[in-house]
Amino acid sequence: MKKIIAIVLMALSMSASAGVQGFSCKLGRVQVNFNRMVIRCDYQPGNPVFVKDIPWFSASFSQKNARDLLNLAMQAKLNGKKVKVFWSQSPDNNPSGCKGQNCRRLNALGF
Numbered sequence: 001m002k003k004i005i006a007i008v009l010m011a012l013s014m015s016a017s018a019g020v021q022g023f024s025c026k027l028g029r030v031q032v033n034f035n036r037m038v039i040r041c042d043y044q045p046g047n048p049v050f051v052k053d054i055p056w057f058s059a060s061f062s063q064k065n066a067r068d069l070l071n072l073a074m075q076a077k078l079n080g081k082k083v084k085v086f087w088s089q090s091p092d093n094n095p096s097g098c099k100g101q102n103c104r105r106l107n108a109l110g111f
Contacts, residue, residue, distance in 0.1 A: 019090055019093075020087070020088060020089070020107055021086070021087055021088075022086040023085055024084050024085070025083065026041065026042045026080070026083075027040070027041060027042070027073060027076055027077045028040050030073045030074055030077045034097075035096060036058050036059060036060045036061060036096070036097060037059050037066055037069060037106075038056055038058045038098075039056070039057050039058075039085070039106065040055050040056050040057075043055070054087075054103065056098065056102055056103035056104075057087050057104055057105070057106040058094070058097070058098040058103055058104075058105065059095065059107075062095075069106060069109055072109045073109060076109070081111060082111075083109045083111060084111070085106065086107045086110070087106055088107055091104065093105045
């Protein structure tokens with residue numbers, strides 16, 4: 001529980017940082033690739049248009065919080081809860097394998 005609170009607090013502080021966006025969604029997919037974890041939000045009417053354009057959000061396992069993000073994403077997916085997704089606007093920050101045309105770096109998650 002302390003880790004989840006820490007991730008949420010980190011997400012709130014990051015939302016004030018330049019270049020970080022946030023929105024709420026229900027996760028449609030949570031997966032692990034060779035060197036990163038990936039989430040995809042379900043598209044629902046009323047979600048921001050970028051969910052259609054940029055549906056994938058990824059965190060490299062070299063990020064300190066990647067395993068916590070994966071744990072939180074799995075809990076949200078299994079329990080059908082919406083999460084607040086905080087992501088980096090610039091594709092220059094993307095982890096390896098996260099394509100600039102449809103993926104962005106996942107910075108934090110919160111409930």
